[in-house]
Amino acid sequence: MCGIVGLFIKDPKLEPQLGAMLAEMLDVMCDRGPDSAGFAVYGSGSDGTVKLTLRGPAGTDFAAIGAALGHAVTARDTHAVLTVPAADEAATRAAIAGRFPEISVVGAGSRMELYKEVGLPADVARRFKLETMSGTHAIGHTRMATESAVTTDGAHPFSTGPDQCLVHNGSLSNHAGLRRRLEREGLTLTTENDSEVAAAYLTYRMRQGDTLGQALEHSLGDLDGFYTFVVGTESGFGVLRDPIACKPAVMAETDEYVAFGSEYRALAGLPGIENARVWEPEPAKVYFWDRAA
Template sequence: MCGIVGLFIKDPQLEPELGSLLSTMLGVMCDRGPDSAGFAIYGEGSPGSVKLTLRGPEGTDFAGLAAGLGLPATIRDTHAVLTVPVGQEMAVRASLAASASGIAVVGAGERMEIYKEVGLPTQVAKRFGLERMAGTHAIGHTRMATESAVTTDGAHPFSTGADQCLVHNGSLSNHRGLRRRLEREGLAFATDNDSEVAAAYLTSRMRTGDTLGQALEHSLDDLDGFYTFVVGTESGFGVLRDPIACKPAVMAETQSYVAFGSEYRALADLPGIAQARVWEPEPAKVYFWNRLQ
């Protein structure tokens, strides 16, 4: 069943409250996805640097790992964010692969950080201190595993491109064939989750020159199934429902924010929601909000 939430801040004065607002939205979606949860948050970045979000087993010595690499790190429970000069990213990835057993890179980008774990969404948000995080926009997911195991690897969001990630509600019927095609293009997969295939598909299309909007439009022809996608990028977030639109979705917009929820109750505690324009996104229509506009 799963639950999706997203929040795009238009008023800079609301940016310090991004994490707190998203945490509440995730908590409301607990009963749509009690198995695991995750979120991507877009905060401050450093030009010329990339954030690598690492995930490791409980008890991982992230402080020692970061010290050995000579890099600053922000440690949050089972995750850590390394700030790496762009020119050193490939060397750091190679070093992690060679010597840091059990460590996975779950996201990379100038501004994006990704956190996900098994457990109730409220507990996952608390473990990572989501309510204290600030930023311009964020997306989140609560998972009810129906087609793959309940694991942290299977939790959303999935990222296969810099500062880009995807959360997905629904099911893709042709993901196995699409996975094989993408693997021939050189894309690698860490899980059996069809949502990771959808994320990789968008990355593949954008490598050929598509904008994100064009990639999402092409997905309507290339991806079979029923789904809602919410995609985060460095500059904003987008929404797409399949042509049938059988999965529930609702959006709200005020002068201060744009919000997405699988159900209206996920938006009910947002400030000014009583005055918001509220609507159900149309089938097969790409919506996108960009902070650079």
């Protein structure tokens, strides 16, 4: 079943409240996906640096890892953000794989931080202190694992490109064949989740020169199944439902923000929602907002 939420802040005055607003939305969606949860937040960044979001076993000494690698690190429960010069990213990834094989890199980008864990979504949000985070946009997911095991690896969001991530409600019927095609094109997929295939497909299309909007449009022909995608990039936030649109979805827009929820109740606590334009996104139509526009 799963639940999806997303926020795109249009008024900078609301940026400090982004995490608190998203945390409330995830809390409301707990009963749509009580197995695990995750979210990606697009906050501040520095030119010439990359944030690597790391995940490790409970009790990992991330401060010691950061010191050993010679880079600044900020720990949050089982995850940490390691900030490295962009020129050192490949070498740092190699050092992590060689010296700390128990550590996974779950996301990377100039602004994106990505967190996910097994557990009730409200508890996951509290563990990572989502309510304290600020930024311009964020997406989140609450998972009901109907087709695979309840694991952190299977939790959303999935990120397969810099500052890019995806959450998904639904199921893809052609993901196995598409996985093989993407792997032949050089993409690395680490789980059996069809949602990671969808994320990798968008990464592949964007490497071919597509914008995110164009990649989503191409997915309508290349992905088979029923799905709702909410996608984040460094500067934008996108939504797409399949041509049948059997999965629930609702959106709201005010002068201050754009919001997405699997159900309206996820949006009901947002400031000014009573004055929002509220609608159900149309099937097979790409919706996209970009802070650079």
